[in-house]
Amino acid sequence: MNGLWLVAQREIRTRIRTKSYLISLAVSAVLVAALAFLPKVLGGDDTYDVGVVGEAPPPAAQLAYSPLPDEAAARKAVVDGDLDAALIKGDKVLANGELDQRLGLILESAHRDAQIKAAGLTITPLTVESVGADARYQGVRTGIATLIVMVLFFLLIYSSMFVAMGVVEEKGSRIVEILLTSVRPWQLLGGKIVGLGALGLVNLVVVIAAGLSASSATGFTADLPPGMGGIVVSAVVWFVLGYAFFSALAAAFGSLVSRQEELNSVLTPMTMLMMFTYLTAYFAAVEPTGTVARVLSFVPPFSSMVMPVRTAAVDVPLVEILIAAVLMVVAVVAVLLGAARVYRRAVLRTGARVKLGEVVR
Amino acid sequence: MLEIDGLRKRYGDKTALDGVGFAVRPGEMFGFVGANGAGKTTTMRIVMGVLDADSGEVRLGGRPLTYDDRRTFGYMPEERGLYQKMKVAEQIEYFGRLHGLAPAAARSATDALIERLGLVERRDDAVEALSLGNQQRVQLAVALVHEPAVLILDEPFSGLDPLAVDALAEVLKDRAAAGVPVIFSSHQLDLVEQLCDSVGIISAGRMVAYGPVGELREREGRGVLRVVVRDAAPGWADGLPGELTREGDRDVLLCEEGDDQDILRTAMGAGRVEHFGRRQPTLAEIFREAVA
Numbered sequence: 168m169n170g171l172w173l174v175a176q177r178e179i180r181t182r183i184r185t186k187s188y189l190i191s192l193a194v195s196a197v198l199v200a201a202l203a204f205l206p207k208v209l210g211g212d213d214t215y216d217v218g219v220v221g222e223a224p225p226p227a228a229q230l231a232y233s234p235l236p237d238e239a240a241a242r243k244a245v246v247d248g249d250l251d252a253a254l255i256k257g258d259k260v261l262a263n264g265e266l267d268q269r270l271g272l273i274l275e276s277a278h279r280d281a282q283i284k285a286a287g288l289t290i291t292p293l294t295v296e297s298v299g300a301d302a303r304y305q306g307v308r309t310g311i312a313t314l315i316v317m318v319l320f321f322l323l324i325y326s327s328m329f330v331a332m333g334v335v336e337e338k339g340s341r342i343v344e345i346l347l348t349s350v351r352p353w354q355l356l357g358g359k360i361v362g363l364g365a366l367g368l369v370n371l372v373v374v375i376a377a378g379l380s381a382s383s384a385t386g387f388t389a390d391l392p393p394g395m396g397g398i399v400v401s402a403v404v405w406f407v408l409g410y411a412f413f414s415a416l417a418a419a420f421g422s423l424v425s426r427q428e429e430l431n432s433v434l435t436p437m438t439m440l441m442m443f444t445y446l447t448a449y450f451a452a453v454e455p456t457g458t459v460a461r462v463l464s465f466v467p468p469f470s471s472m473v474m475p476v477r478t479a480a481v482d483v484p485l486v487e488i489l490i491a492a493v494l495m496v497v498a499v500v501a502v503l504l505g506a507a508r509v510y511r512r513a514v515l516r517t518g519a520r521v522k523l524g525e526v527v528r
Numbered sequence: 529m530l531e532i533d534g535l536r537k538r539y540g541d542k543t544a545l546d547g548v549g550f551a552v553r554p555g556e557m558f559g560f561v562g563a564n565g566a567g568k569t570t571t572m573r574i575v576m577g578v579l580d581a582d583s584g585e586v587r588l589g590g591r592p593l594t595y596d597d598r599r600t601f602g603y604m605p606e607e608r609g610l611y612q613k614m615k616v617a618e619q620i621e622y623f624g625r626l627h628g629l630a631p632a633a634a635r636s637a638t639d640a641l642i643e644r645l646g647l648v649e650r651r652d653d654a655v656e657a658l659s660l661g662n663q664q665r666v667q668l669a670v671a672l673v674h675e676p677a678v679l680i681l682d683e684p685f686s687g688l689d690p691l692a693v694d695a696l697a698e699v700l701k702d703r704a705a706a707g708v709p710v711i712f713s714s715h716q717l718d719l720v721e722q723l724c725d726s727v728g729i730i731s732a733g734r735m736v737a738y739g740p741v742g743e744l745r746e747r748e749g750r751g752v753l754r755v756v757v758r759d760a761a762p763g764w765a766d767g768l769p770g771e772l773t774r775e776g777d778r779d780v781l782l783c784e785e786g787d788d789q790d791i792l793r794t795a796m797g798a799g800r801v802e803h804f805g806r807r808q809p810t811l812a813e814i815f816r817e818a819v820a
């Protein structure tokens with residue numbers, strides 16, 4: 168275990184000092200923060216600017232009043248587009264062309280309320296009760312799910328790639344010959360996976376923190392659905408499982424070749440599987456209740472991305488999550504054992520690309 | 529004692545090793561010599577457990593080598609391998625730790641080796657920034673940092689300048705003097721002859737000559753008498769057995785039979801005898817003959 172830990176430490180120490188790691192960390196954090204801002208930016212302002220001539224009406228949600236000296240100034244401001252509408256002395260509305268329907272309703276109801284109040288009447292508003300599922304947060308949850316798909320895919324492919332590159336570096340430079348006389352193959356492989364995985368996890372946590380703080384900075388947090396903590400935990404846990412699966416595959420395929428130039432072609436089966444997982448997860452983010460999403464959220468390795476997406480998008484019974492997790496853990500163990508076997512047999516066979524068939528027997 | 533016994537290895541239908549065996553005592557320096565592709569590297573890789581033999585065995589102190597034994601070995605593979613972007617001192621220390629040294633011990637061993645191998649000014653440079661000769665010194669330091677119980681070095685001298693060769697030779701002598709069996713391969717036969725207590729010559733996967741250097745030279749001389757005579761009249765050796773060749777203004781007579789005293793008398797009568805003795809071929813000569 169000591170050997171594994173030493174290898175992991177070296178991976179972390181070497182990688183964390185490189186500019187590329189720090190840059191990718193910063194870029195991903197900024198990217199996610201920007202995505203968290205995006206709904207605000209795209210959705211634009213959701214308050215209406217209303218100019219007021221005369222006495223200001225009582226404040227209303229979604230209305231921002233600005234006092235104006237007279238009707239002429241109000242007309243000019245509305246025509247220039249500085250205001251969405253102007254309220255003249257409490258009984259007339261100026262609009263540029265047709266009045267925005269929603270703004271019209273708000274103003275009309277405020278006007279009516281004021282008159283009713285002035286007449287000394289009190290009215291009780293309607294109470295609303297949802298008889299379906301709580302759909303208030305559906306839009307936000309779908310957004311978060313989509314974000315999780317992208318972040319998980321990016322981090323998984325990025326971290327697994329580094330594992331494969333590290334394996335080829337050691338094999339290509341033959342340093343592996345010396346390494347394997349002082350540590351066991353599983354220690355070398357495991358250390359690399361653990362070390363680079365820890366860095367990927369740091370990256371994930373930074374991205375989540377950046378996303379959450381950006382949303383709270385924009386006041387978006389108030390709109391975040393309850394159970395956000397659970398969504399975050401599930402993203403982290405599924406990242407760890409998915410990473411263990413894909414990085415072990417990456418290491419096994421990587422150990423077949425001796426040169427970085429050959430890496431892309433030898434990794435193709437793994438990247439294809441990852442792309443496919445990504446696409447199904449993306450599909451699941453759009454249609455989280457569909458049969459495809461439900462079924463694939465149990466099937467490893469698709470579950471590593473589909474399940475956290477489903478969890479974010481809709482409420483998934485805990486037992487389903489546990490079943491999917493157990494299946495994934497079984498798959499991870501199988502892949503780790505297989506990868507260790509391929510790695511052990513292939514990593515010392517330098518030179519031409521080793522055929523997978525020769526080492527799995 | 530490190531014993532290599534009857535190693536066989538085939539790659540497909542090509543035989544790489546065909547029963548290679550020799551033994552190296554504690555404190556003995558063993559030179560492993562052979563043409564390219566003769567099987568030196570394959571043998572050393574099998575000893576280090578990097579490769580599995582088809583049959584045969586490597587023993588240390590009479591017991592088959594285990595992984596834990598090998599962890600105490602120092603190994604320099606034929607193809608050098610270092611982390612190119614890692615700093616010199618950090619790299620040596622890392623390998624010390626991997627071999628089981630405690631942090632403080634790894635650090636002090638690293639400092640001592642850096643001093644000894646003349647890398648002090650390079651200790652914080654990345655390996656890729658070093659000259660090939662210096663990279664090789666680092667490679668050697670990596671093999672030595674844990675005070676190995678056995679040293680297996682594949683071509684440690686290739687690519688080194690004469691000063692570095694001397695430094696490396698000193699280090700190897702030191703290790704041998706400390707009781708460590710040292711095996712190294714080399715094509716620099718004069719160096720092997722100078723440094724090694726015994727040599728093994730391998731050709732096409734078989735040991736063709738093996739033993740202490742002195743014994744080997746005597747044995748391979750096969751008792752042939754070598755006489756060098758200067759200023760002798762042509763035809764002086766006509767009555768003697770053996771083969772006469774002319775090298776410059778000297779006559780060289782090689783005799784496999786006949787009475788040595790008779791030959792000496794005849795030679796002295798013919799001219800100035802500059803050399804008279806049993807032939808002791810150089811390692812290079814033995815090598816050429818053995819692999820021919």
